[in-house]
Amino acid sequence: MVALSALAIGGASIYLLIRYAFEGTVYFAAPSSAIDLAMVAIELGLALFIIYMGAKFKNYLAIVLAVVQAALVVYLEMTFSGSLHAVNNLFIDQFSIIMALIIGIIGSLIAVYAVRYMETYHRHHPEVRDRQTFFFFVIFAFLAAMFGLVFSNNLLWLFFFWEITTISSFLLIGYSETEEATKNAFRALVMNLLGGVAFVVAIILLVATEPTSGGIELSRVLTSPDTAVILIPAVLIGFAGITKAALMPFSSWLLGAMVAPTPVSALLHSSTMVKAGVYILVRFSPVFAGTFAGFSIGLVGGVTFLVASAIAISQSDAKSVLAYSTIANLGLIAACAGVGTYMLVWAAILLIVFHAVAKALLFLGTGVIEQRTGSRNIEDMEGLIVRMPKMAVMMFIGIAGMFLAPFGMLISKWAAIEAFVQVPFGLIFIAILAYGSAVTLFFWAKWMGKLVTVTRNTERVEKGFFEESWAPLYIITGLVIAAVLLFPVISSMLIEPYVLAIYGVTALMEQANVAIMLLMMALLLVLPVSFLLFKRTARHLPAYMGGRPATPDLHFAGSLGLTREAQTRNYYLTEYFGEAKLFRPGAAVCIVLILASWILAGVAL
Amino acid sequence: MNWLIGAVLFLILAPIAGGLIAGIDRKITARMQGRVGPPLLQPFYDVGKLFEKERAVVTTAQNFYVLAYLIFIALSGALFFAGGDLLLIVFAFTLAHVFLVLGAYAVHSPYSHIGAERELIQVMAYEPMIILAAVGFYMVSGSFYVTDIAATTVPAILYLPGVFLGFVVILTIKLRKSPFDISTSHHAHQEIVKGITTEFSGSTLAQVEIAHWYENVFLLGFVFLFFAWNPVIGIIAVAITYLAEIFVDNVTARARWQAAFKSGWLAAILGIVNLAILSYMMLGGA
Numbered sequence: 081m082v083a084l085s086a087l088a089i090g091g092a093s094i095y096l097l098i099r100y101a102f103e104g105t106v107y108f109a110a111p112s113s114a115i116d117l118a119m120v121a122i123e124l125g126l127a128l129f130i131i132y133m134g135a136k137f138k139n140y141l142a143i144v145l146a147v148v149q150a151a152l153v154v155y156l157e158m159t160f161s162g163s164l165h166a167v168n169n170l171f172i173d174q175f176s177i178i179m180a181l182i183i184g185i186i187g188s189l190i191a192v193y194a195v196r197y198m199e200t201y202h203r204h205h206p207e208v209r210d211r212q213t214f215f216f217f218v219i220f221a222f223l224a225a226m227f228g229l230v231f232s233n234n235l236l237w238l239f240f241f242w243e244i245t246t247i248s249s250f251l252l253i254g255y256s257e258t259e260e261a262t263k264n265a266f267r268a269l270v271m272n273l274l275g276g277v278a279f280v281v282a283i284i285l286l287v288a289t290e291p292t293s294g295g296i297e298l299s300r301v302l303t304s305p306d307t308a309v310i311l312i313p314a315v316l317i318g319f320a321g322i323t324k325a326a327l328m329p330f331s332s333w334l335l336g337a338m339v340a341p342t343p344v345s346a347l348l349h350s351s352t353m354v355k356a357g358v359y360i361l362v363r364f365s366p367v368f369a370g371t372f373a374g375f376s377i378g379l380v381g382g383v384t385f386l387v388a389s390a391i392a393i394s395q396s397d398a399k400s401v402l403a404y405s406t407i408a409n410l411g412l413i414a415a416c417a418g419v420g421t422y423m424l425v426w427a428a429i430l431l432i433v434f435h436a437v438a439k440a441l442l443f444l445g446t447g448v449i450e451q452r453t454g455s456r457n458i459e460d461m462e463g464l465i466v467r468m469p470k471m472a473v474m475m476f477i478g479i480a481g482m483f484l485a486p487f488g489m490l491i492s493k494w495a496a497i498e499a500f501v502q503v504p505f506g507l508i509f510i511a512i513l514a515y516g517s518a519v520t521l522f523f524w525a526k527w528m529g530k531l532v533t534v535t536r537n538t539e540r541v542e543k544g545f546f547e548e549s550w551a552p553l554y555i556i557t558g559l560v561i562a563a564v565l566l567f568p569v570i571s572s573m574l575i576e577p578y579v580l581a582i583y584g585v586t587a588l589m590e591q592a593n594v595a596i597m598l599l600m601m602a603l604l605l606v607l608p609v610s611f612l613l614f615k616r617t618a619r620h621l622p623a624y625m626g627g628r629p630a631t632p633d634l635h636f637a638g639s640l641g642l643t644r645e646a647q648t649r650n651y652y653l654t655e656y657f658g659e660a661k662l663f664r665p666g667a668a669v670c671i672v673l674i675l676a677s678w679i680l681a682g683v684a685l
Numbered sequence: 686m687n688w689l690i691g692a693v694l695f696l697i698l699a700p701i702a703g704g705l706i707a708g709i710d711r712k713i714t715a716r717m718q719g720r721v722g723p724p725l726l727q728p729f730y731d732v733g734k735l736f737e738k739e740r741a742v743v744t745t746a747q748n749f750y751v752l753a754y755l756i757f758i759a760l761s762g763a764l765f766f767a768g769g770d771l772l773l774i775v776f777a778f779t780l781a782h783v784f785l786v787l788g789a790y791a792v793h794s795p796y797s798h799i800g801a802e803r804e805l806i807q808v809m810a811y812e813p814m815i816i817l818a819a820v821g822f823y824m825v826s827g828s829f830y831v832t833d834i835a836a837t838t839v840p841a842i843l844y845l846p847g848v849f850l851g852f853v854v855i856l857t858i859k860l861r862k863s864p865f866d867i868s869t870s871h872h873a874h875q876e877i878v879k880g881i882t883t884e885f886s887g888s889t890l891a892q893v894e895i896a897h898w899y900e901n902v903f904l905l906g907f908v909f910l911f912f913a914w915n916p917v918i919g920i921i922a923v924a925i926t927y928l929a930e931i932f933v934d935n936v937t938a939r940a941r942w943q944a945a946f947k948s949g950w951l952a953a954i955l956g957i958v959n960l961a962i963l964s965y966m967m968l969g970g971a
Binding site: 517607608610611618 | 743757776780787791796802813878960
């Protein structure tokens with residue numbers, strides 16, 4: 081069932097691509113009054129549900145926020161009922177198509193993967209109540225909400241789907257019903273509700289200034305000539321984006337979300353939830369462009385990128401490294417969106433695409449490794465190339481996708497550097513990127529190193545894994561590579577027309593450089609053939625162990641005739657990059673910057 | 686077709702030039718230490734001999750990573766002399782080093798493991814400065830392409846003195862010179878076991894050495910860009926810079942990795958200050 085639905089969703093996304101890729105922006109009127117009413121009813125129902133859950137688990141902050149939000153929605157419906165009807169409720173353009181492809185393909189592959197994963201999960205965790213039907217219901221509701229979110233032109237609709245994603249992630253994070261899971265689910269809920277409140281306030285402001293701002297129609301708001309009036313709502317919606325994208329100081333909800341089963345993490349980090357946050361930021365970046373408020377939001381992203389990357393060095397839990405890396409990359413996307421020149425928007429969309437693919441692969445891979453070896457600590461992944469060769473190669477490709485030339489994320493970072501050079505005061509972002517890339521390299525490369533370590537006398541544990549689970553992994557691995565080979569096509573077919581339609585100019589990568597990237601990719605694909613050259617006559621020796629007699633599995637003859645074992649461990653440099661050391665200052669700076677963005681937007685009025 | 690000639694010439698001539706530079710380096714170093722020193726061509730004899738050694742490995746995979754290291758170092762150098770995009774060249778260069786580090790990880794040996802960690806710290810230390818240097822050239826010449834940067838009539842060094850100084854600091858790391866030769870050293874007195882290259886031998890070690898020659902020529906080309914408006918001054922400046930590196934190499938002892946790391950990042954701050962002043966001048970002055 082899940083596989084079939086996934087196939088249908090993936091197929092439909094590709095159909096969308098073929099049908100609408102060359103049509104520019106298309107609007108759909110879609111009858112609204114009945115749907116509007118249903119949406120308000122569901123929203124109030126969800127508010128009641130949050131109040132019930134909040135009361136049950138004694139989380140009063142959630143109750144307060146839910147009540148405030150519901151009150152604001154009711155106020156909006158009562159006071160402005162006349163101006164809550166958009167001419168066009170739905171639309172589709174190239175950016176929506178890109179998002180739809182990410183949600184439809186990556187999201188549904190994760191759902192397929194989840195089928196086997198959840199079976200194994202319940203076998204490993206008999207204490208967790210088996211609610212798989214519910215689990216898959218929420219996952220598909222989540223995906224549906226994401227589709228709704230990227231196709232909504234009516235901001236009230238967008239907000240409705242926005243809230244559905246908040247609730248879905250709350251339910252999924254709390255799936256195991258342990259104390260920790262419940263606590264972290266509430267943390268995610270509270271932070272996202274905070275963003276939700278800002279979102280409603282933004283809508284109220286827009287509706288109140290409807291003649292100039294464009295009211296609840298996204299397309300009219302974005303092209304509104306009165307930039308000063310829409311800047312405040314834009315910054316508030318940007319704040320909602322910041323909470324959803326887990327930028328600092330809200331990053332802790334995404335880290336807490338690790339307690340959920342791995343497919344949930346993969347979903348939250350790659351194709352849904354946080355991508356909704358950056359989606360809205362990138363949508364509004366034409367409004368942010370050239371304003372100090374936008375620059376300030378960009379800096380929130382920049383600081384998040386730098387601090388989160390640095391903290392990732394000190395983490396040894398694979399999921400935690402992945403989470404910090406997600407936060408960092410979302411920060412980078414927000415930095416591009418906040419500053420918002422045409423080149424940066426181009427780079428930001430590229431980042432969204434490449435990050436979704438590579439991060440999905442890494443999470444799913446970590447899930448497989450954890451179920452197979454019983455640990456997701458990076459130190460325990462030593463010698464994975466011997467124990468699970470297929471998985472190790474896929475992880476290797478995924479990690480390469482995150483930081484190495486000629487893979488995707490690096491292309492985008494490169495584009496971002498070239499774009500920031502041309503922005504006034506862009507130097508501060510250049511500096512952030514320069515240091516940020518250096519630390520990024522450190523934590524990925526040492527993880528890669530652990531994977532490729534050739535250990536001796538270790539057993540292969542890959543076999544016996546369910547066949548179905550491999551297919552999504554293979555497909556996503558293929559996508560990581562295909563994204564590099566096809567990136568000129570993706571760029572010219574989808575991203576460039578979108579940027580062109582908004583800014584009147586577009587960025588693109590120069591032919592010569594594309595050729596060089598493809599050459600490097602080809603080299604990387606061919607190089608493994610060289611293994612054939614080495615097979616011949618080389619003599620195998622144990623590693624050098626200070627001249628002591630040693631065996632290949634790192635045992636050596638110690639003193640007193642004892643055989644001792646040597647072990648190797650990575651550096652975590654906690655004295656420089658520890659979480660305790662960096663998180664608070666980073667969060668403090670980001671809070672100041674967020675407040676600054678509000679004040680600057682107010683001053684501009 | 687100029688770019689192709691540049692790339693091919695680099696691929697053929699750089700190992701020869703790099704080997705000769707290594708020979709001169711050893712001669713001068715010997716004189717500084719009051720020794721006669723080996724013949725000028727000694728590095729070539731050494732590498733030639735390595736190719737004749739028995740093939741011995743800890744794991745076959747190590748050969749693969751070292752070969753990839755050599756190929757990508759040569760590629761990034763070739764792109765540089767073909768006049769390509771400086772940022773792309775820097776990224777290809779980083780990719781090459783990641784392969785070397787993976788080679789050292791793959792062998793699963795305590796000594797090369799430490800070497801690999803230290804090499805990564807080195808890469809982390811120099812990466813910000815090298816990116817900032819590329820951005821500095823962009824600000825002066827308006828292009829990231831080496832062709833355009835080399836063709837500017839503006840003396841880049843006058844606009845980028847801080848960037849140059851910062852670059853010289855990380856050059857010490859890149860050339861594997863004291864006090865920052867923390868992952869592996871040319872000098873026997875610095876370490877008993879050879880860090881990241883501990884488990885490489887025979888032709889594999891020879892490839893590491895050749896890659897290092899390629900790398901050095903590329904790096905000196907990078908230094909030349911600061912003085913590219915006048916080739917004569919440029920070549921003299923490159924020679925003086927290299928001599929200064931040899932001098933520093935001989936008068937200092939290996940520092941701890943913390944010192945190397947901090948120096949690299951402080952050098953980058955010097956670069957940032959330089960660029961900030963430059964962009965302020967360009968905003969106000971132009």
